Amino acid sequence: MIKVGIVGMGIRGSLFAEAIRQNPFAEVVAVSDAFEQTLQRSVDQYQVRGYANVEDMFDKEEMDAVVIATPDFLHMKPVMLAAEKGVHIMVEKPFSTSVEEAEEMAAAVERSGVKCLVAFENRWNSPFVAVKEAVANGEIGKIITVNSRLNDTIYVPTQMLKWSKGSTPGWFLLPHATDIALWLKESKPVHVYAVGTKKKLVSMGLDTYDSIQAVVSFDDGTHATFTTSWILPETMPLIYDFKYEIIGENGALYVDLSDQMVRKAASSYQHVHTLGTPINGALTSAPSYMLNSFIDNIRLNTTPESNEAAGLLNTKLVHAIHRSVESGAVEYL
Incomplete structure (x- = not known):
């Protein structure tokens, strides 16, 4: 079972958590969010451990992958932490709102050898x-x-x-x-x-x-x-x-x-x-297909459709x- 953490439990993070719940090869093990109310709601809903500080999640949890669903301009920190820990990454678009940050993030991903999917859901x-x-x-x-x-x-x-x-x-x-x-x-x-x-x-x-x-x-x-x-x-x-x-x-x-x-x-x-x-209770949206593709990239050792180079x-x-x-x-x- 692929153990997944989620950073950012707003609309997108919650959508991805639901998609993971329906995937037979993955499970959500931890979530992180800066807003206490959002974090507690997610902990209660998904019955997982929650962290207000994203560094704590990476330090204390054994994760195979992380889904990063933070605002547009807050992707770098969790991407760099994941690359440092050797954790596979799915990160919301845009990869970054800064070219310099995007170059640093792409270089870190390439050095680490982890798989990175940038969420161009269309x-x-x-x-x-x-x-x-x-x-x-x-x-x-x-x-x-x-x-x-x-x-x-x-x-x-x-x-x-x-x-x-x-x-x-x-x-x-x-x-x-x-x-x-x-x-x-x-x-x-x-x-x-x-x-x-x-x-x-x-x-x-x-x-x-x-x-x-x-x-x-x-x-x-x-x-x-x-x-x-x-x-x-x-x-x-x-x-x-x-x-x-x-x-x-x-x-x-x-x-x-x-x-x-x-x-x-x-x-x-x-x-x-x-x-x-949804059909027969199963999610059929582009984001859920994308999430399932990311899980398949990990378990089948394949290259993501839209990787860090596409994001950069x-x-x-x-x-x-x-x-x-x-x-x-x-x-x-």
Whole structure:
């Protein structure tokens, strides 16, 4: 049985704990969270040992793996501790919000020889899995351009996340969209030009961007556009709106994750969130498939689908986007 610890028991940490409970090859043995109430709730719910201090968990527990589900900007410390202890790592995206930290983390993982999966969950999301297969089969030819739009409702930065002022829609959302492009394309990003807007959230006391738009150029002369915001009205059918367009030499692919095939008109109109609907009690979401893949990487000694190198490249790209927003100039990776 693979013994797993979880750092950060918010929405994501709890989701991963449930996925581990359903995996026949793994078990949660300990959890860590800085908030006493969240920690105690998790200890009671999963009947495991809990630690307010993450160092104590690594010192006192025998763990084969750790799942790191802390806020965007707090991944480095647990990653470095895990690498030092020889504990396999699954860490939320972005790998880091700092290129320097990401490079140090990647180097530590490589030195230790542990397996590291960076949680780009859309690589396990069935619409994008189908897209990847179509591209790999050559059905649209060489990719010429990618256009992505990923937005959240204003509920996310103002209510769901306690730490949104320490992040941006660029760090919280863009890594999903940029990773898909990096996953699909054989070419590498070279430089970016981006702009950002600060108006709505600043007026509400949150000093962070409302939206960011970026054009990314690749080393094969192709380009991609990415737009993201987290100020959509709460009346949107779903909490997120994710649309993706891949245009190739011989065809195109279109993904719309907001249209999930079931539309309900009752007291209000909404799209029913069907992707990841549990079946016979079993979790079927992209995050749970990703978690199970990580457990399989450990027990079968295979390479994670999105490792520390993918995490580092994504951090370099999204960091360049933020630099361009600030400088108003083209920024190179």
